[in-house]
Amino acid sequence: MNQIEFALKVFAALAVVLAATTLCGRLAMLVRQPRVVGEMVAGVLLGPALFGAVTPGVQAQLFPADVKDVLYVLSTIGLTFYMFLVGASLDHGLTGGRNMRRASVLAVSGIVPTFLLGAAAGALFFSTLSLDGASRWEFMLFVGGALSITAFPMLARILQERGIANTPIGGLTLVAAAIDDAAAWVILAVIIAVGAAGSPLDALDTVAGAAVFAALMLTVGRRLLGRLGERVEREAGMSRDMMALVLLLVLVAGWFTDYIGVFSVFGGFITGLAMPQSATMRRELETRLTDLNSILLLPVFFAFSGLNTEVSGFGAGGTLWLPLAVIMLVAFAGKYLGCAAVVRLQGYSWRYASAVGGLMNARGLMILVFINIGLAHDMVSDETFAILVAVAIVTTAAAMPIYRASLPGGQDRAGSDVAPTGHVPAPLVPAADPNAP
Template sequence: MTVLAHVTSPDPNLALILKVLPALVVILIVAAICGRLAQMVMQPRVLGEMVAGVLLGPTFFGWLFPDAQAALFPKEVRPVLYVLSTIGLTLYMFLVGAGLDHSGRTGEVRKASALAVSGIVPSLLLGFGAGLLLYDLLSLPDVSPFQFALFVGGALSLTAFPMLARILYERGLENAPVGRLTLIAASIDDALAWCILAVLSAMHLGTGAGDALPTIGLTALFAVVMLKVVAPLLRPMGATVARTGRLGATGMYVVIIVPLTAGWLTDWIGVYSVFGGFLAGLAMPRDPKFREALHGRMMEIVSTLLLPTFFTFSGLNTHLGGIAGGAMLLAFGLILLAGFCGKYFGCALAMRGMGFGWRESYAVGALMNARGLMILIFINIGLAQGMITQELFAMLVLVAVLTTAGALPLYKLALPERLESRTKTTEVSALVRSNPS
């Protein structure tokens, strides 16, 4: 009887585990399949993983098999997926920051800041204008035209920082001149976009835009502390790893605790844990042997297990409503055009103005135009807070998918492999000028 009672009344914790593990297995299988399919059609694997997350959500799986989808992802499983996805994204951005070779390049941050501004300002202005034109068609009545237009512009000014990092890592370009500039500029873009969202949230909730100023100030203070205080404290660990060639148990505790703590603090500040993880990575020792040991211990498990969980959790919150009728299609076309032109041409012209060749300039414009899951996070927050309608949400999801899908083909068109391979060790501008074809 005791055994029967145990079987019929299982431990709640065990029952939760028995629900979470099948969900993770399905997530990994679908992510692997979609990632492979994406590579077969010359797209980055990460785009396939993003699509896998959307397919597992209510748009496809939930529409075709609602009972099966509800059984696989019940309400009690979703908080677990949220925690795993947040940890995964934070640690991945930590690895990106730790792997970014920014030593000895004093002018690079200045150039990256100019590139970031060139991507933000045109997208913000074009998106703001599109928002004003579409206010009567797509906005909720309790949202002012200014708030609505600024939300559209802020969403279009985002760059898919995590996805961009995955594309560059898959192509081995994270430390090439173009890759470093693009990564730093994308991080600045996204940080400013989250500041815009903080202002909008404060305005919409009735507390005033001034309440967002502490968020911006604390973010800047946090960055200074990480780079000027924490970074020197971690240098002895880097020297030890450089001497021994391995990252020991104590070092592993440090490299996990630091980014998770940084992510927690930036979440508390209000700018999302991804930036805390990235700043923690920038604070890590810059020795090449340390970077190699760190990536060897952490990268595969983070990118294989935790990131697909993040994509799926976001997909579960993505509801693509029907976009029907001529007015809706024209509205979608206007938003897509504003988002594409602002990033692509703005960033390309900025790169050209900094002395890069046209090929590199258009390649960077293509990469910066990818929006990926960062815009999905942005618009999910807007939808949850009642700032946007389901129709606008659906349009911006499609913008995210299309601009991200177009990023790599446009990049390859601008910078073919015969030129790209040289960017890993040399500045490609001279090469392009000498071989313009």
């Protein structure tokens, strides 16, 4: 096959991916779901679940191994810049005061029970779901870590669009979700490092390298980038050279963290966190990077995830239904009950507690990132991958119905209906999620 023929195959695959994710995203919005839910479903439908089952020959011709390799590279670039935008959009002022203390308690209530239940489920199904030669404790950590994630960027966009980012429910949920995700990435980084090195002791170089990189970027790097932010504010915009410098930093950071054995998304996220808190710079980055990333590159990631989602075990008499039911149950119970109970103990109403539990239960794109990294590092079997994709879709789709049922009629904006007496919500600036509606 010559280069022109190969390029035509890649263009055809991208066209199908773009059409499918756009259509399913619009359909999701029609039923009052975030666009990302439709895009996740589209990715699964392009795989063996539908496209591969109905027309296996066409699917194999459209997505051969070499085209899938290109899709993987494009999706990795998209994920790296997505995590960069997430980090750049975070408000550094969220990490202090009463809001942070309440949110930290809420985050722990979502992480600990979910992680323990997920790890227990991993131990229960280790013999049937893990790869040959896999370590039991690594598999338990992976399942527990994946279920501990909350879709922070998606929640930020939902809360922003509903006008409740500055209410108690917005403050608590946003900061707690950010803490949840940070903890999950640390768990994944350790698992990857140990898996690549063979033992915790051998992984010290990787963990130390990641820690030094993060420390330098968030201290020296942040100060140097602060000067860039001041210049952007003075000039009321970013020049071509400024944007090129930022893109270069993201790519180098992604390359370095991938090279030391973590993953490129970590480099993108840390670089985003190091960006200055410049409103102009934030607007410029989102304006220039969001559309291409969210409309094309991230849908490629959903498609790549779908192509790796093997559904044969879900047929009649399939062996995956029991593990799916158990893992789905612990995923819901750990997040929803843990978060709702703690919010209620903090003095909020049961309706408010239920709404927070529902929002914290959404896992969105973040769990797909988590499990795809695991797949790339041979830490997860096709069966486990398929189960966790289903968990991602169902928990994300359930978030808004639970939220609406808990706080009907705009009670989320009426703080007196849901917040404890005397509580004043902390002002927040949410991160933008390019995959939400």
